[in-house]
Every structure is written in structure tokens, then in C-alpha cells.
Amino acid sequence: xxxxxxxxxxxxxxxxxxxxxxxxxxxxxxxxxxxxxxxxxxxxxxxxxxxxxxxxxxxxxxxxxxxxxxxxxxxxxxxxxxxxxxxxxxxxxxxxxxxxxxxxxxxxxxxxxxxxxxxxxxxxxxxxxxxxxxxxxxxxxxxxxxxxxxxxxxxxxxxxxxxxxxxxxxxxxxxxxxxxxxxxxxxxxxxxxxxxxxxxxxxxxxxxxxxxxxxxxxxxxxxxxxxxxxxxxxxxxxxxxxxxxxxxxxxxxxxxxxxxxxxxxxxxxxxxxxxxxxxxxxxxxxxxxxxxxxxxxxxxxxxxxxxxxxxxxxxxxxxxxxxxxxxxxxxxxxxxxxxxxxxxxxxxxxxxxxxxxxxxxxxxxxxxxxxxxxxxxxxxxxxxxxxxxxxxxxxxxxxxxxxxxxxxxxxxxxxxxxxxxxxxxxxxxxxxxxxxxxxxxxxxxxxxxxxxxxxxxxxxxxxxxxxxxxxxxxxxxxxxxxx
Numbered sequence: 001x002x003x004x005x006x007x008x009x010x011x012x013x014x015x016x017x018x019x020x021x022x023x024x025x026x027x028x029x030x031x032x033x034x035x036x037x038x039x040x041x042x043x044x045x046x047x048x049x050x051x052x053x054x055x056x057x058x059x060x061x062x063x064x065x066x067x068x069x070x071x072x073x074x075x076x077x078x079x080x081x082x083x084x085x086x087x088x089x090x091x092x093x094x095x096x097x098x099x100x101x102x103x104x105x106x107x108x109x110x111x112x113x114x115x116x117x118x119x120x121x122x123x124x125x126x127x128x129x130x131x132x133x134x135x136x137x138x139x140x141x142x143x144x145x146x147x148x149x150x151x152x153x154x155x156x157x158x159x160x161x162x163x164x165x166x167x168x169x170x171x172x173x174x175x176x177x178x179x180x181x182x183x184x185x186x187x188x189x190x191x192x193x194x195x196x197x198x199x200x201x202x203x204x205x206x207x208x209x210x211x212x213x214x215x216x217x218x219x220x221x222x223x224x225x226x227x228x229x230x231x232x233x234x235x236x237x238x239x240x241x242x243x244x245x246x247x248x249x250x251x252x253x254x255x256x257x258x259x260x261x262x263x264x265x266x267x268x269x270x271x272x273x274x275x276x277x278x279x280x281x282x283x284x285x286x287x288x289x290x291x292x293x294x295x296x297x298x299x300x301x302x303x304x305x306x307x308x309x310x311x312x313x314x315x316x317x318x319x320x321x322x323x324x325x326x327x328x329x330x331x332x333x334x335x336x337x338x339x340x341x342x343x344x345x346x347x348x349x350x351x352x353x354x355x356x357x358x359x360x361x362x363x364x365x366x367x368x369x370x371x372x373x374x375x376x377x378x379x380x381x382x383x384x385x386x387x388x389x390x391x392x393x394x395x396x397x398x399x400x401x402x403x404x405x406x407x408x409x410x411x412x413x414x415x416x417x418x419x420x421x422x423x424x425x426x427x428x429x430x431x432x433x434x435x436x437x438x439x440x441x442x443x444x445x446x447x448x449x450x451x452x453x454x455x456x457x458x459x460x461x462x463x464x465x466x467x468x469x470x471x472x473x474x475x476x477x478x479x480x481x482x483x
């Protein structure tokens with residue numbers, strides 16, 4: 001606590017300019033372990049942070065707990081939380097400009113909601129278990145089924161089309177790579193009740209608007225488009241049974257991840273002929289919509305849908321962002337029409353986001369189908385891309401005011417000053433029991449705009465001393481007039 005005797009020191013410090021705060025790279029955090037007293041004799045194995053820590057303890061013995069979060073998950077200390085909040089604010093602002101409403105769902109869902117046919121990879125990655133009531137539950141691996149559940153639950157109480165968005169956490173037990181964790185947050189935008197490709201055109205504009213807000217250009221990122229109906233048309237050409245369609249989709253979604261030989265082997269294992277396999281792969285290798293039209297014909301629904309979507313892209317002004325790529329099918333079984341995914345043009349990262357049309361999802365839950373489409377946009381890959389491009393913002397902590405009483409007896413008046421400023425919407429850090437030199441360093445660390453000193457002689461006159469930290473300007477002002 002400072003005293004009146006420190007006046008000379010105070011005058012000296014008030015005249016000191018503050019150095020600007022530089023954005024420092026994050027420090028590498030060493031593995032830390034917490035020693036915990038055990039209340040009973042036991043042997044336990046801890047598997048936090050990807051390592052197994054085995055501790056045998058007797059009464060009162062100390063056990064070791066790994067302080068890292070479980071492997072594939074993250075903590076969000078203040079600097080990381082500021083980045084997450086900034087990104088989510090951008091998600092929300094784009095959704096607002098597109099006239100979407102925000103919804104939310106529980107992270108814990110019924111397992112039945114996510115177990116589907118065709119051996120989707122996602123069903124092998126579930127964090128699923130039986131709760132204490134004997135119910136099979138799951139930490140949701142994606143959001144669309146939860147959204148569909150809510151649409152069915154709302155029923156006729158809502159009018160179509162519905163335009164909803166959400167930002168939620170998803171969990172998948174999968175192999176981790178750059179931009180892929182076992183938990184992530186995902187921005188979803190979905191439209192229910194719009195059967196034409198106008199819905200897809202709207203969703204793609206939302207994605208482009210987000211990229212543009214973040215400073216990403218069409219030379220950095222592209223959006224591949226195709227349609228599940230392309231693959232359906234090829235299967236029809238070879239008289240392949242309908243029940244194999246979804247299984248084939250799951251396999252060909254691995255194009256680019258597995259070799260052509262591995263894809264061919266998996267397709268043949270489903271019972272397809274070599275001729276059909278070659279035909280499928282040749283069509284899915286096409287990168288030109290006109291070439292696709294030559295193969296399938298202009299009267300095929302997939303071709304008409306895609307041509308219309310490319311026409312919309314010209315009208316919206318994002319034609320330079322999109323390209324046709326027949327290999328895009330997406331791995332989830334419920335897609336039925338146009339599908340799309342955003343990618344970095346340098347090819348260093350996995351898909352940034354993806355989505356498509358799913359007109360028959362609701363019937364899998366026993367309801368009447370409603371035409372629908374949507375996308376999921378994760379938080380991990382986009383942050384990696386922003387790092388690569390040097391586009392991460394400087395999100396250093398910023399506080400409007402620091403209020404500091406110069407004597408212990410002035411703590412009450414300082415509280416009154418801080419409270420008044422907070423009610424006016426300013427962010428205020430009330431500091432006590434520190435030396436004035438520490439307060440100045442603290443102001444520098446948190447980028448405070450003003451320092452408000454409550455001194456005895458000033459307070460007796462109903463005044464406080466204000467220092468504008470960026471300009472070193474200082475003055476007295478009536479406490480009741482402080483803004």
C-alpha cells in the first residue's frame with residue numbers, strides 16, 4: 001500500500017511513459033503433475049494427457065496426477081480463450097448477416113441418434129457409454145443429427161424454411177493429425193424446407209463471407225463442389241444395386257487419402273465388377289462440369305443442379321472461390337445431393353469445412369422428410385490456416401481503467417469509484433495492497449487506458465487524479481463526473 005510519503009516517487013512514476021506491450025509467442029508448457037493425498041490404500045492407473053501414470057498408495061501417501069488435459073483435448077487459458085471468442089464472434093456475425101437464428105443442444109445425446117448403417121467411420125469413433133440409468137449415451141461426434149432431432153421435436157410449431165446456426169463442441173476418438181483433435185468446436189449453419197440449390201448457394205456465401213472477414217482470399221482457399229447424384233448416376237449406368245450406394249460413398253470419400261489401388265480393392269470387396277470400379281473412379285476423377293455433362297448427359301439431375309449452382313455463384317460474386325471436383329462425396333451416409341468442402345490451395349491442411357444436402361435424414365428418425373442442407377466448420381483447421389498466413393489478430397488483454405487507492409483508508413472510496421465506472425460499462429481493475437511501481441507495470445501488462453489514483457488530499461476535495469497512459473496526460477477530475 002502506498003502512502004502520502006511516496007509523493008515524490010508518485011510524481012516521478014506519473015511522468016514515466018509506458019512501453020507498448022508486444023505480442024509474445026506462447027511459452028512452451030512443461031508437463032506438470034499434481035501430488036494428491038489418498039484417503040485409502042489403492043492402486044490406480046491414470047491416463048490423462050496421453051500418458052499412463054501408475055501410483056500405488058497407502059493411507060496418507062501421495063499420488064501423482066498429470067495436469068495435462070486428456071490426450072486430444074485442450075485447455076483454454078486467457079490468451080487462447082480470447083482467440084476462441086474472437087473466432088466465434090465472427091461465426092455469429094456472419095450468421096446474423098445471413099438472417100440465421102442461433103440454437104443449441106446438449107453435448108450428451110442418445111447413442112441411437114448417431115449409429116447408422118453402412119459402417120460409417122464415425123460410428124467407430126464414438127465416445128459412447130452406458131449411464132447410471134442404463135441408457136446408451138454418446139458425446140456427440142457431429143451436430144446435424146441433434147439439429148434434426150430438434151426440428152422433429154418442434155414439428156408444426158415452426159414455419160419453413162428454418163435457418164438455424166449453432167456453435168458446439170464435438171467429440172471423436174480418432175487419430176490426431178494437424179488440425180484434427182478428439183474434441184473440437186464446430187460452427188454449423190443449416191436450412192430446412194428449401195428444396196432447390198438456392199439453399200446451397202446461400203450457405204456457400206456464408207462460408208465465403210467468413211473467409212473474407214478473416215482476411216483469407218480465393219487464392220488461399222477454394223471450395224470444391226459435386227453431388228452425390230453424380231455417383232448415383234454412375235452406379236445406375238452399371239446396374240449396381242441401390243443398397244450398395246452408401247457403402248460405395250464411404251469408400252470413395254477416401255480418394256486422396258488412400259492410393260487408387262487401395263480404393264479399387266475396397267470397392268471390389270463390396271461385390272462390384274472391375275468394369276464398374278474403373279468407371280466409378282474415372283468419373284470421380286473429372287474436374288470439369290462440361291466433361292461430366294458429356295459423360296452423363298445434360299438431362300441428369302446432378303448436372304442440372306450443379307450448373308444452376310455455378311450460375312448462382314456468378315450472381316453472388318464468389319465464382320472464383322468454387323470449382324467442380326467429382327471426387328467430393330463426403331463420408332456421412334445421410335447426404336443426398338450437392339456436397340462441398342473448403343480446402344487450402346497449398347494442400348497443407350485437411351478440409352477446412354464441408355457440408356451438403358440431406359433431404360432424407362428425418363425419415364431415418366421416423367419422421368416425415370423435409371428438404372435440408374447445411375455445413376460444419378471446425379475451429380482447429382481455420383486457426384492453423386490463419387497462423388500460416390500471418391492473419392491471427394493481436395488479442396492482448398485490454399482494460400479501460402485501473403483504480404488504485406494510495407492509502408488503506410481510501411479503499412472504500414476506491415471501491416465506490418470502481419463501481420461507478422463499471423455501471424457505465426467500463427472494464428475496471430481495482431488494485432489494492434500493491435506498491436505504486438507494481439501498479440504501473442501491471443498497467444503496462446494489461447494495456448490499461450487510464451490509471452485513476454484515489455489520494456487523500458484529492459478525495460478530501462471530491463477529486464481523483466487521472467493519468468492517460470498512452471499520452472502521459474494527467475489531470476484531476478471530480479469523482480462524480482468521471483466517465
